[in-house]
Amino acid sequence: NAGVTQTPKFQVLKTGQSMTLQCAQDMNHNSMYWYRQDPGMGLRLIYYSASEGTTDKGEVPNGYNVSRLNKREFSLRLESAAPSQTSVYFCASSESGQPYEQYFGPGTRLTVT
Amino acid sequence: RKEVEQDPGPFNVPEGATVAFNCTYSNSASQSFFWYRQDCRKEPKLLMSVYSSGNEDGRFTAQLNRASQYISLLIRDSKLSDSATYLCAVNIGGNKLVFGAGTILRVKS
DSSP: OOOEEEEOSEEEEOTTOOEEEEEEEOSOOSEEEEEEEETTTEEEEEEEESSTTOOEEOSOOTTEEEEEOSSSBEEEEESSOOGGGOEEEEEEEEOSSTTOOOEEOOOEEEEEO | OOSEEEOOOOEEEETTOOEEEEEEESOTTOOOEEEEEEOTTSOEEEEEEEOTTOEEETTEEEEEETTTTEEEEEEOSOOGGGOEEEEEEEEEETTEEEEOOOEEEEEEO
C-alpha cells in the first residue's frame, strides 16, 4: 500500500517551459488536492477534485491547470512556467466526508530559472 | 486576519520538557481540526485529529476551544525525535482545509 505517490521528485525548468506533475493514490479516496508550499507561507491550495470528474480552484490557481484522470490519478500542469512558481508541490487525498483527514505524497521540488 | 495563525517559533526546549502550541482560526463554523507534523524536506504527516472533547495519544494531547477559536497541542516528555514543524489545519467548508504556516520545535539534549 503505497499511499500517495508523486512524480517527479525534483525538476528544473526554464521560464516558459511546460510540465505536468503526476499524482496517484491507492487508498480509494474520492477527493484529491494540489498544494504549493513556500517558506513562511504554509501550504496553499492550488486546485482540488472533490470526486472523479470534478475539479475546482483553490486559493492560488493562476498559472496552473489540473486533470482528474480517474479516481486514482490527479495531475497538475504548468503551461508556461514562471520563476514565481518555484516551490514544493504536494498532492494529497482524503475521503469525501467528515472528518476530511488528508494524506500527503512526498512532494515535487520545482525550480524555475 | 489570516484564516489560521500559528506562532512560527522556534520553540527551543530541553529533552523531557513539556511544550504547548496554539493555533487560532477565524471561521467560527469550522467543524474539523487537525495537527500535522512535517520533518525537514518531507511531506506533512497527520499527527492527530482534534475532537471537541479533546484527544490524547500517548505524550500528545490536542484540545479545542471553540469559544476562543483556537486549538492547542501539548507534548509531554519531549524527545529529540519530536523536533519538527507542527502544522495546524482547519476545515473551512466542504472538504477543504486551510493550513497554518507552522510552528518549529527544536528539542535539545
